[in-house]
Amino acid sequence: MKVLVLGAGIIGASTAWHLLDKGHDVTVVDRQSGAARETSFANAAQISVSYCEPWANAQAPAKLLKWMFRNDAPLLFRPQLDWRQWRWGLQFLGQCNDAAFERNVQQLVALGAYSHAALKDVVRATGISYQRLERGIAHYYTDQASFDAAGHAAELMRRYGVQRRVVSTAELLAIEPAFQPFAHRIVGGTYTASDESGDARVFTEKLAARSAARGAQFLFGHDVLRLERSGGAIEAVQVRDRSSGQSQRLSADAVVVACGSWSAPLLRSVGVDLPIYPGKGYSATFRILQPERAPFVSAIDDEVKCAMSRLGDELRVAGTIELSGYNSTLDTPLARARCRMLAERVEQVLPGVCDTRSEAEGGNPRFWTGLRPATPTNIPYIGRTRLDRLWVNAGHGTLGWTHGAGSGKAMAALISGERPQMAFGFLGFDDGGAQLAHSRA
Numbered sequence: 229m230k231v232l233v234l235g236a237g238i239i240g241a242s243t244a245w246h247l248l249d250k251g252h253d254v255t256v257v258d259r260q261s262g263a264a265r266e267t268s269f270a271n272a273a274q275i276s277v278s279y280c281e282p283w284a285n286a287q288a289p290a291k292l293l294k295w296m297f298r299n300d301a302p303l304l305f306r307p308q309l310d311w312r313q314w315r316w317g318l319q320f321l322g323q324c325n326d327a328a329f330e331r332n333v334q335q336l337v338a339l340g341a342y343s344h345a346a347l348k349d350v351v352r353a354t355g356i357s358y359q360r361l362e363r364g365i366a367h368y369y370t371d372q373a374s375f376d377a378a379g380h381a382a383e384l385m386r387r388y389g390v391q392r393r394v395v396s397t398a399e400l401l402a403i404e405p406a407f408q409p410f411a412h413r414i415v416g417g418t419y420t421a422s423d424e425s426g427d428a429r430v431f432t433e434k435l436a437a438r439s440a441a442r443g444a445q446f447l448f449g450h451d452v453l454r455l456e457r458s459g460g461a462i463e464a465v466q467v468r469d470r471s472s473g474q475s476q477r478l479s480a481d482a483v484v485v486a487c488g489s490w491s492a493p494l495l496r497s498v499g500v501d502l503p504i505y506p507g508k509g510y511s512a513t514f515r516i517l518q519p520e521r522a523p524f525v526s527a528i529d530d531e532v533k534c535a536m537s538r539l540g541d542e543l544r545v546a547g548t549i550e551l552s553g554y555n556s557t558l559d560t561p562l563a564r565a566r567c568r569m570l571a572e573r574v575e576q577v578l579p580g581v582c583d584t585r586s587e588a589e590g591g592n593p594r595f596w597t598g599l600r601p602a603t604p605t606n607i608p609y610i611g612r613t614r615l616d617r618l619w620v621n622a623g624h625g626t627l628g629w630t631h632g633a634g635s636g637k638a639m640a641a642l643i644s645g646e647r648p649q650m651a652f653g654f655l656g657f658d659d660g661g662a663q664l665a666h667s668r669a
């Protein structure tokens with residue numbers, strides 16, 4: 229089959245790779261000059277199969293309300309004059325109960341396990357290196373009440389087969405001694421040995437290059453202008469070369485929309501309405517000055533809700549979520565405050581380990597922002613739409629790197645007429661299952 233993949237982030241690149249495995253003829257279109265130039269560019273680097281709880285839980289509405297006016301809030305809902313944002317918010321609230329939480333966790337765990345196996349297969353098959361560290365993820369707490377609640381969460385996750393261990397401060401420091409300077413603030417933690425970290429951008433770029441070597445065609449620097457619909461099917465995709473300005477019409481047996489947050493407006497233009505909304509996040513990457521004191525274990529800081537991962541001789545720290553529209557600028561007072569917060573936190577937790585100085589002070593931090601394609605359930609849409617030939621692989625929110633390899637593999641299987649072996653509600657196949665009963669798709 230001739231398949232057109234729209235988007236070359238981790239999801240599009242992985243979809244392309246697995247489609248090649250199935251013997252399809254693949255073309256990938258992306259507006260950027262290379263793969264992984266948008267949300268897959270500088271994320272927190274965690275393959276966090278075991279830390280996959282959705283944001284929507286019974287306690288979330290009260291927390292959100294409390295955080296609404298705080299610039300340093302981990303999850304910030306900034307109301308816009310956009311009814312889709314409000315609709316997304318209402319659907320999110322609809323998921324804030326124990327039954328929905330458990331249902332969503334089950335699917336996220338299933339996709340995570342499938343995806344982890346798929347990632348390992350890809351790495352084995354390709355030998356791609358991407359600063360991978362198989363040292364697990366540690367989540368540390370500075371507040372006793374939150375640590376107590378973590379015990380319940382770990383118990384719940386263990387019911388779904390997630391091996392998350394509750395650990396004392398001493399055990400945590402034995403697992404990762406680099407947090408010793410912050411030990412006086414840590415009341416305890418949890419640890420999952422099977423989780424990993426690695427650079428999503430490097431992996432995605434290399435996977436795209438290997439796919440090109442296997443015969444996939446990559447049209448970088450091409451905007452997807454329009455999906456052309458005729459009756460109940462997609463006829464073609466209009467793309468335009470950014471440098472020459474020339475447009476062309478591409479047709480295929482299957483078109484996969486993997487445009488991250490931008491999938492929603494693109495799909496809506498042909499009447500497929502999925503609640504994917506951008507959740508803006510930030511990261512900072514610092515040069516490591518003292519390698520012997522820098523952590524190898526990837527970490528989640530519960531207090532400021534950020535994640536830290538070592539990527540070779542650099543440390544990546546990332547976090548916070550703002551639901552405030554399609555705005556990816558770093559040049560606002562709020563964005564500057566958030567970047568500063570990340571630098572300050574690294575200095576508190578790992579004093580002197582990284583060069584956290586600002587540019588004005590002679591440092592060279594790299595700040596970045598990306599738009600997570602968020603769904604109210606945290607569960608991505610993988611499957612077919614009601615339009616013939618139109619497929620979707622989008623809405624991976626906070627976990628697109630974790631779920632990337634498996635989402636690509638599952639998409640390729642579905643297009644090839646196979647059923648992936650996992651307990652997951654695929655769009656267009658299992659509607660009425662655990663996916664939101666939301667869409668006109």
Ligand SMILES: Cc1cc2nc3c(=O)[nH]c(=O)nc-3n(C[C@H](O)[C@H](O)[C@H](O)COP(=O)(O)OP(=O)(O)OC[C@H]3O[C@@H](n4cnc5c(N)ncnc54)[C@H](O)[C@@H]3O)c2cc1C
Nearest residue numbers: 235237239259267268271272274452488509627628629630
């Ligand atoms: C701060 C932060 C930290 C994160 N940390 C983690 C983590 O530790 N672990 C984890 O698993 N996940 C993490 N994530 C989430 C993860 O990065 C995303 O879920 C993932 O990158 C989404 O991948 P994607 O391929 O769907 O989207 P993208 O990477 O955004 O790819 C979409 C592609 O589509 C292209 N595109 C869009 N519209 C058009 C158009 N009209 N024409 C042509 N091309 C188009 C874009 O150029 C882009 O390349 C984090 C995200 C953020 C923001």
